[in-house]
Amino acid sequence: MGINLFALMGQLLVGLINGSFYALLALGLAIIFGLLRIINFAQGAMYMLGAFCAWLGLQYLNMNYWLALIVVPVVVGLVGILMERFLVRPIAQQDHLYSLLLTFGIALMLQGTFNHLFGSSGQSYAIPAALQGGFNLGFMYLPMYRGWIILVSLVVCFGAWWTIEKTRLGAYLRAGTENPKLLQGFGVNVPLMITLTFGFGVGLAGLAGVLAAPVYSVSADMGSNILIVVFAIVVIGGMGSIGGAILTGIGMGVVEGLTKYFYPEASTTVIFMVMVLVLLMKPAGLFGKEA
Amino acid sequence: MANLLQSDRSFYTTAGILLVGALLAPALVYPVFLMKFLCFALFACAFNLMLGFVGMLSFGHAAFLATGGYVTGYLMTNFGLTPEIGVVLGMLASALLGWGFGALSVKREGIYFAMVTLALAQLVFFFYLQAPFTGGENGMQGIPRGQLFGFINLGDNLNMYYFVLAIFVIGFALIHRTVHSPFGQVLKAIRENEARATSLGYDVRRYKLMAFVISAAIAGLAGATKALVFELESLTDAHWHMSGEVVLMTLLGGMGTIWGPVVGAAIVIAIATIFSGGEMGNYIHIIMGAIFVVCVLAFRRGVVGEFRHFMQRNFQAALSTERT
Numbered sequence: 351m352g353i354n355l356f357a358l359m360g361q362l363l364v365g366l367i368n369g370s371f372y373a374l375l376a377l378g379l380a381i382i383f384g385l386l387r388i389i390n391f392a393q394g395a396m397y398m399l400g401a402f403c404a405w406l407g408l409q410y411l412n413m414n415y416w417l418a419l420i421v422v423p424v425v426v427g428l429v430g431i432l433m434e435r436f437l438v439r440p441i442a443q444q445d446h447l448y449s450l451l452l453t454f455g456i457a458l459m460l461q462g463t464f465n466h467l468f469g470s471s472g473q474s475y476a477i478p479a480a481l482q483g484g485f486n487l488g489f490m491y492l493p494m495y496r497g498w499i500i501l502v503s504l505v506v507c508f509g510a511w512w513t514i515e516k517t518r519l520g521a522y523l524r525a526g527t528e529n530p531k532l533l534q535g536f537g538v539n540v541p542l543m544i545t546l547t548f549g550f551g552v553g554l555a556g557l558a559g560v561l562a563a564p565v566y567s568v569s570a571d572m573g574s575n576i577l578i579v580v581f582a583i584v585v586i587g588g589m590g591s592i593g594g595a596i597l598t599g600i601g602m603g604v605v606e607g608l609t610k611y612f613y614p615e616a617s618t619t620v621i622f623m624v625m626v627l628v629l630l631m632k633p634a635g636l637f638g639k640e641a
Numbered sequence: 642m643a644n645l646l647q648s649d650r651s652f653y654t655t656a657g658i659l660l661v662g663a664l665l666a667p668a669l670v671y672p673v674f675l676m677k678f679l680c681f682a683l684f685a686c687a688f689n690l691m692l693g694f695v696g697m698l699s700f701g702h703a704a705f706l707a708t709g710g711y712v713t714g715y716l717m718t719n720f721g722l723t724p725e726i727g728v729v730l731g732m733l734a735s736a737l738l739g740w741g742f743g744a745l746s747v748k749r750e751g752i753y754f755a756m757v758t759l760a761l762a763q764l765v766f767f768f769y770l771q772a773p774f775t776g777g778e779n780g781m782q783g784i785p786r787g788q789l790f791g792f793i794n795l796g797d798n799l800n801m802y803y804f805v806l807a808i809f810v811i812g813f814a815l816i817h818r819t820v821h822s823p824f825g826q827v828l829k830a831i832r833e834n835e836a837r838a839t840s841l842g843y844d845v846r847r848y849k850l851m852a853f854v855i856s857a858a859i860a861g862l863a864g865a866t867k868a869l870v871f872e873l874e875s876l877t878d879a880h881w882h883m884s885g886e887v888v889l890m891t892l893l894g895g896m897g898t899i900w901g902p903v904v905g906a907a908i909v910i911a912i913a914t915i916f917s918g919g920e921m922g923n924y925i926h927i928i929m930g931a932i933f934v935v936c937v938l939a940f941r942r943g944v945v946g947e948f949r950h951f952m953q954r955n956f957q958a959a960l961s962t963e964r965t
Contacts, residue, residue: 389752441937446752447698448937451892454885455933462926578881582760585753615771622764626745629757633748 358611359490365607366600367496367565370503371397371558373599375580376587377507378554380595381514384527385547388438388446389584391453394577395460396552400426400559401568402464405475415478418560426556427549434548439541457574465570472567499561506557507596514592523547582625588638598636652817655900663806672802673870678910679809680867685902686816687859692888693897694820695852696832698755699760700884705857707769707879709735709864714784714874715774724787724795728808728865731832735861736854738765742779743853747846750835766879780875784868801870808866812859819855819901828852832897859951882926889929892936895943904944 375393382390390396403422407413413421433456441448477495484493514520525533526540526547534540559573566572580599587598602621609620616623628636646805666675684706704747716722722730725787769775776782778868786795827848831839839845868874869906877883886909894905909929916925936943942950 389756422783437938439933444941447696447755448941450698450752450755451888451933452937454888455930458885458926458930458933460929460930462923467924467929522753574881578759578763581756582763585749585756585760619764619767622760622767625757625760625834626764629745629748 355489361509361607362604362613363490363496363607364610365494365604366578367499367599367603368606369603370500371562371576372580372583372603373507373596374503374554374561375576376583376591376595376599377510378558379584380552380589380592381510381523381552382548383589384542385523385530385544386438386442386449388449389453389581390548390551391450391577392433392457392460393453393552393555393580394573394575395457396426396430397559397562397576398464398568398570398572398573399429399460400556401475401563401566401572402468402559403556404560404563405473407538415560415564418556420558423553423557426559427553428538428554431545431549433552434545438548439545440514457577461570461574463529468570470569470571473566473567475563477564492616495564499565502561503558506554510554511592511596579621582621586621586625586628586635588635591637594635594637652899660810662923667799667802672798674910674914676805676870678871678907679805679866680863681887681890681910682903683809683812683866684860684863685887685894685906686813686899687856687863687900688858688887689896690819690859690892691852692817692891693901694825694832695828695849697747697849697852698751698888699746699758699853699856700755700881700888701758701760701765702860702887703854703879703881703883704762704765705735705739705860706744706867706887707765707865707874707876708738708884709861710868710874711769711775711781712861712880713865714781714868717787717869718781721785722787723791723871723905724789724804727787728862728869731868732858732862735864736858739854739857739861740850742857743850747849747853749906759884762866762879762881762884762935765810766876766881769876769879775874775876775940778876781876782873784874786872788870795869800858805866805870808862815855816859820899824848824851832893858943886929889933889936891943893932893943894942895946895949898943898945901943901945908944 372383374398379390379393382388382393400422403425404413404415404418406420407422408415437452437456438449441452480497481495484491485497490554512520514523522533522538522543526543528539530540562572579602583598583602584595587594588603589595602624605624606620610617632638663675663679684702687705688699688702691699709731711731712734713727716730717724717727734738742758742761745761746754749757770777774781786801789795789800789804793800793804797806820828827838827843830841830843831845831848835845838848862879864874890905890909891902892905893908894903895901912928913925916928941945
């Protein structure tokens with residue numbers, strides 16, 4: 351089989367971009383899981399909310415892309431903070447399955463609301479002027495905005511990894527994961543830390559939403575399908591390590607991109623098949639510490 | 642022991658009254674609506690066997706509903722089987738899929754289990770989307786209901802209704818029997834304290850796998866029956882919304898109670914029917930989501946669970962204390 355380098359590189363790039371979104375979403379899930387031990391099923395809805403906030407901001411408030419990149423994650427993060435404080439915390443002592451169901455309900459409500467308000471056809475968001483165009487790298491053409499997505503995602507992921515693994519703030523977070531009661535005994539306000547962590551994790555999904563707005567169409571169900579893929583990625587990588595979640599996210603994006611080139615029929619399912627293989631061979635996940 | 646007998650009696654009294662009601666119901670209510678309700682009630686009961694009695698939250702049960710439907714639909718359309726055989730084969734196919742799902746997913750617990758089952762069901766969804774025999778987005782249409790045992794025409798809605806009722810009763814009895822068997826006691830022990838069950842020498846994963854297979858089989862039975870009722874099988878049944886809907890039915894009705902899923906299915910189907918079509922259709926997911934949130938925050942026992950709790954508090958001596 352002759353390999354068309356241009357097409358292969360094109361799919362690889364698409365894979366890297368999808369992987370960037372997977373990584374951001376998986377990172378948010380992993381950060382929240384680390385401290386709260388819950389899975390935020392509304393993470394996909396928050397990603398959708400981020401994209402819609404950017405689009406609405408542009409339509410009605412004339413908020414440009416660069417401002418949206420900063421404002422929207424904060425707004426979505428605040429939504430997350432309210433959600434944690436008033437909905438998730440009251441059931442924190444219950445079985446964690448309840449919080450999964452709670453966030454699932456929130457996701458359904460958000461998705462239904464946006465579907466009702468804006469219909470199921472997607473809205474388009476123009477690529478900002480400064481990021482239009484692209485480079486010819488000789489073996490492939492790299493549109494500037496696509497490169498930008500990968501860059502932002504890598505910087506944010508690396509920044510979050512570095513903060514959590516290498517700084518004092520991160521040390522508190524890791525201590526909270528290990529033993530929240532002892533940490534509280536040392537005078538750290540753990541409930542506040544939990545709320546802020548939830549807000550940060552959700553804010554990452556909001557950021558992913560803003561990044562996604564110009565490349566995917568902004569629609570109510572843009573979050574749900576990607577979230578199920580991210581769940582599979584989280585199962586593959588295991589939730590034990592932040593770095594693992596990021597690497598698996600990007601890696602699976604690339605695997606998906608390569609599948610699109612070599613065997614397009616399987617591209618929607620390949621990540622789930624990898625999950626099956628991982629469950630067969632390493633049930634705890636590639637980077638997981640617990641079953 | 643007296644308590645146990647009493648709870649048995651109250652179960653059979655309730656079941657008897659409901660059965661008489663169900664036999665007479667077609668005189669009052671449109672049979673197709675009743676059949677739809679019975680199929681979803683059975684589906685929810687099958688799901689509850691895992692969530693309510695073993696504590697395993699499967700987010701992938703749509704896959705079994707759809708598999709039962711597609712397999713039965715395919716066999717009925719292409720091989721002219723009698724419906725009872727078609728339905729049993731659909732159920733077996735679903736049980737087989739359940740065995741595969743279970744073998745992979747029981748290695749992980751709690752939240753991971755939910756994510757694994759969701760992802761596996763998505764894999765199945767894409768399979769049915771792309772496979773040539775399912776009709777893709779259009780669904781599998783014109784599935785014949787056939788002649789029951791070769792001579793009872795199920796094309797007649799009333800005949801079909803009693804066939805569906807019989808299937809429901811068999812499926813429900815199977816679940817009731819499972820829950821109240823020694824096997825069921827072990828399942829409940831796993832729900833209450835998995836480590837303890839392991840330490841007592843039970844092979845917890847094997848029990849979970851068996852519960853999964855039974856649950857998948859009965860969910861498949863519900864799906865197969867539903868495909869015959871509507872003479873149609875579509876991707877809606879395989880979609881994750883469907884997996885969410887069955888969770889909602891069980892949660893709303895009362896997980897871990899034998900009647901809860903039946904009540905939950907009735908409420909959810911009623912809401913879905915009221916809001917189906919036109920302008921109102923948009924609200925259905927918002928309402929379902931809101932019910933989820935309210936149930937989880939303030940109503941975790943569900944309708945049947947709350948009712949039982951209320952009765953126990955006020956008429957403690959008169960009623961059973963057993964949480965089945």
